[in-house]
Amino acid sequence: MIKIENLSKLYQTNKQQVQAVNNVSLNIEKGEIFGVIGYSGAGKSTFIRLINRLEEPTNGTVSIQELDITNMSQAQLRKKRQKIGMIFQHFNLLWSRTVFDNIAFPLEIAGVPKAKRSEKVTELIHLVGLSGKENSYPAQLSGGQKQRVGIARALANDPEVLLCDEATSALDPETTDDILELLVSINQKLGLTIILITHEMHVIQKICNRVAVMESGEVVETGDVLDVFVRPKSATTKRFVQQLNPLEHEQDKLQNFITNHDNSEVIKLHFIGNDAKRALITEIVRKFDVEINILQGSIAPTREGAYGTLYIELNGEKDILSKTIQFIETSGVEVEVLRHA
Structure with missing residues (x-):
């Protein structure tokens, strides 16, 4: 489904070079929930933004469904991004738009006719559990409800892949569990491939099939979640496991x-x-x-x-x-x- 080979990102400033992502190679299977975990500064958020070229890679390739994203023209990339949904830590909603209109926004950009747009938005509102909130504005919503709007918006164009960048970090524990259960439900109903970036090990534990552990821009360990929990190899992984098993x-x-x-x-x-x-x-x-x-x-x-x-x-x-x-x-x-x- 997703093949990442020798992916790197080097930032050049006036005073120094920063290697945010260093030679990362991963294969992510269709329909799985794949977690990427690391502490602050590990390079995980840069990594996920390289997948849809919100950041341009210095080296390496990203292929989705055997199509090389890294060599696409801007016009090709704009079209492909419609099939790569993304949700963010701080929701990134349009505050002047209602729930309905926030979800409809990517469909408007894609040129979907109004009647079909309305049908799709209504379907998504029901899917994410926001029925009755169609005409509410983001300021009237709780954190969990805002993230549900973000998820529905990311699903508007029927994506092949859903990228989640610290999607639960701004939420309380109970709301986090609700959002994680929603992501599992979406994964099962739609067969959607999900890549989830987090610094919280319980998020990986709860919903991921496999996990990659990042440190200083590199993947230091990868494997099935259960194997990684039981037999952590790297020092970084052991620290994460200790969070759950003191x-x-x-x-x-x-x-x-x-x-x-x-x-x-x-x-x-x-x-x-x-x-x-x-x-x-x-x-x-x-x-x-x-x-x-x-x-x-x-x-x-x-x-x-x-x-x-x-x-x-x-x-x-x-x-x-x-x-x-x-x-x-x-x-x-x-x-x-x-x-x-």
Whole structure:
């Protein structure tokens, strides 16, 4: 669907050069929700603006449906942009226009006849949950309602791709969840490919299929959301994962809960997918003569399945402890021994 090869953006100022995006290559599949996450200054907003050439790349190519966007003339690009919707952090609505007229604006520019325009806008107002707000002005709307107008406007020309640049950053947590659920609904109903830029890991966790992590203009890690959450490789990714799972950097506090039995093992368990719902502790107690001290744990959902982390202390004879850990490993749950007996 979208092929990005060696994409770079170099800004030249009077005093220095700034490499905002550096040699990024990604493939994004049709119909997926692809997240790009990074801290402030990572280059993610520049990256998304390169996709529709709101910023001109210094090097590299962007192809959508096998059409090279980077080599199009301005006339070709204007036509292609009608199939690339975009929503913004601060809504970018026309304050002198009603909800209806804001959504109709891109259709006016495209030369769509008035009757067909009205039909399409009414359809989109219903799709984004704004029925009854057609004649309201942006100043009369909440933040979430303004973003719904922005989403409807971005969908007006039936785009192939929807670009979301920090679309939920200006919203409160409850409204953020509502907007994310709307994006998932649109993705499923329309088969729309969505690229979502954010600095919030819970946004990635909630709706994305795959994610790329950016740092200093480069992609430092990419993969399925569940894999990246469970096995983060780069230091930047680990910091993001810790936002959602603070247990990952509080292992030193476990000492307060350990019984310090002479024969004990302290282990960390990773549960992935259906294993996150498994009654593993009950299975262990029934099968082995061990005592289990649950130290701490957490579980979190992603679009591809749940994942959880559990820290436990096992007390018992050494050979029984060894057999218990072997049983856990063969059950498909990942085991990391933190302290040996």
